Amino acid sequence: MEVTLIINGNRFSVSAAPDEVLLDTLRKLGYKSVKRGCDSTSCGICNIHVDGKLVPSCAFLTVRADQKEITTLEGVQDKAKEIAAYVTAEGAEQCGFCSPGNLMTLISLFNENENPTMEEVKHYLAGNLCRCSGYEGQHRGIAKYLEVKKA
Amino acid sequence: MKIKEIINPSDIQDAYEQLVSRKNATLMGGGIFLRLQRRTIPFVIDLSNLGLNSIEITSTGFTIGAMVTLRQIETNASIPDGLRACVRQIAGVAVRNMATVGGSVMGRYPFSDVLTALVSLNATLHFHKKGAVPIAQFADNGLDEPDILLNICVPKVKNSLFAVYKPVYTDFSLVNLSISKEEKYTISMGATPKHATSITVESLSDSHAVLDQFDFETDRRASAEYRRALAKVLLEDAFEEAKVWK
Ligand SMILES: Cc1cc2nc3c(=O)[nH]c(=O)nc-3n(C[C@H](O)[C@H](O)[C@H](O)COP(=O)(O)OP(=O)(O)OC[C@H]3O[C@@H](n4cnc5c(N)ncnc54)[C@H](O)[C@@H]3O)c2cc1C
Ligand code: FES
Ligand code: FES
Numbered sequence: 001m002e003v004t005l006i007i008n009g010n011r012f013s014v015s016a017a018p019d020e021v022l023l024d025t026l027r028k029l030g031y032k033s034v035k036r037g038c039d040s041t042s043c044g045i046c047n048i049h050v051d052g053k054l055v056p057s058c059a060f061l062t063v064r065a066d067q068k069e070i071t072t073l074e075g076v077q078d079k080a081k082e083i084a085a086y087v088t089a090e091g092a093e094q095c096g097f098c099s100p101g102n103l104m105t106l107i108s109l110f111n112e113n114e115n116p117t118m119e120e121v122k123h124y125l126a127g128n129l130c131r132c133s134g135y136e137g138q139h140r141g142i143a144k145y146l147e148v149k150k151a
Numbered sequence: 152m153k154i155k156e157i158i159n160p161s162d163i164q165d166a167y168e169q170l171v172s173r174k175n176a177t178l179m180g181g182g183i184f185l186r187l188q189r190r191t192i193p194f195v196i197d198l199s200n201l202g203l204n205s206i207e208i209t210s211t212g213f214t215i216g217a218m219v220t221l222r223q224i225e226t227n228a229s230i231p232d233g234l235r236a237c238v239r240q241i242a243g244v245a246v247r248n249m250a251t252v253g254g255s256v257m258g259r260y261p262f263s264d265v266l267t268a269l270v271s272l273n274a275t276l277h278f279h280k281k282g283a284v285p286i287a288q289f290a291d292n293g294l295d296e297p298d299i300l301l302n303i304c305v306p307k308v309k310n311s312l313f314a315v316y317k318p319v320y321t322d323f324s325l326v327n328l329s330i331s332k333e334e335k336y337t338i339s340m341g342a343t344p345k346h347a348t349s350i351t352v353e354s355l356s357d358s359h360a361v362l363d364q365f366d367f368e369t370d371r372r373a374s375a376e377y378r379r380a381l382a383k384v385l386l387e388d389a390f391e392e393a394k395v396w397k
Contacts, residue, residue: 019154047245054245059186126321127243
């Protein structure tokens with residue numbers, strides 16, 4: 001089926017099978033920040049934004065994204081670098097595989113709520129798994145980022 | 152999951168005719184659970200283009216479209232507390248942005264948090280062909296023919312709450328319960344590990360007597376004794392919380 005996707009502001013016409021998911025379409029088009037973790041909507045690593053909403057790209061059918069605005073990490077580099085600097089400064093990341101999904105989730109949160117409490121941050125990040133860190137360092141980094149933003 | 156063919160009708164009668172005339176036709180809500188199935192689905196009817204994705208406030212309560220996402224419920228402040236609270240720990244925000252209330256009901260998942268809340272709220276399901284079906288009847292028996300869930304009517308209640316035990320945040324529930332108050336109190340208990348059943352009481356005085364009205368069973372996730380012990384504490388806390396209800 002022929003579909004038009006608007007990825008980070010650029011239009012693409014692609015031909016997609018009925019069961020193709022955005023994760024595969026995006027990677028084929030070179031958006032390699034989008035990663036496959038669990039492939040069963042349980043880890044948050046493949047998270048992207050479709051029409052401004054955070055979704056798991058491993059479950060979003062490409063045919064359902066026709067004419068929709070898709071945002072991947074490649075499209076929000078400046079914001080992502082700003083947040084990531086605080087997380088890496090805490091030595092929170094080891095393999096970094098969870099990082100694109102975490103950042104897309106955090107950016108979605110900050111778009112909806114500029115000044116969340118740490119409780120709200122943890123609730124929003126609850127679907128994002130990290131097998132290396134134990135989360136404490138990530139949370140410290142985010143708390144510092146929010147403090148600096150507020151100041 | 153493999154899909155051979157998918158259509159996206161914009162007319163409900165058209166969608167229904169496809170459903171009953173095509174062998175093995177499958178409806179798609181959020182598509183999240185369909186995606187997890189290890190089978191080939193020959194023909195999918197995508198319900199996203201039928202205008203079933205809004206929440207309307209009526210004089211008697213709420214009409215929630217079958218395609219309303221769990222996240223829409225979570226973020227709508229006018230939805231009763233018991234229903235809003237039940238979606239909060241269902242997977243992450245990303246999944247809740249896709250998973251629909253219709254898919255959550257129609258799956259009749261025994262672990263369901265959504266069914267438990269809707270049973271206590273005495274919700275009514277509205278189907279394209281069958282018309283109105285009380286949620287408790289659907290939870291017990293399912294449907295006897297293919298049909299499309301259009302929306303769910305949730306009557307206004309004075310108060311409601313939802314309580315659950317999940318081993319970790321966003322895990323499946325080991326037991327869940329919901330209480331709503333209008334004239335009387337309707338108490339539902341689910342994930343026992345069977346889907347929710349409910350009782351109605353005049354007052355919230357004796358939580359132990361209420362506990363005795365529900366059956367608990369053992370499965371690979373928890374023993375009947377453990378579930379009963381959890382339910383006892385959840386009920387006691389819920390009764391305490393409801394003391395301030397007017
Ligand atoms: C990681 C994860 C964790 C979860 N944890 C929980 C949890 O803790 N508690 C909980 O309650 N739920 C949980 N769920 C389930 C989730 O809440 C949804 O119920 C599930 O995703 C199905 O919703 P869907 O919209 O994706 O349905 P789909 O996958 O689209 O459909 C599910 C079924 O319903 C049918 N259907 C869908 N819409 C209609 C309609 N309008 N009319 C008739 N039939 C229809 C479909 O044909 C299919 O058989 C979890 C899901 C995931 C992926
Ligand atoms: S790969 Fe999509 S949620 Fe894990
Ligand atoms: S740093 Fe390795 S998964 Fe998070």
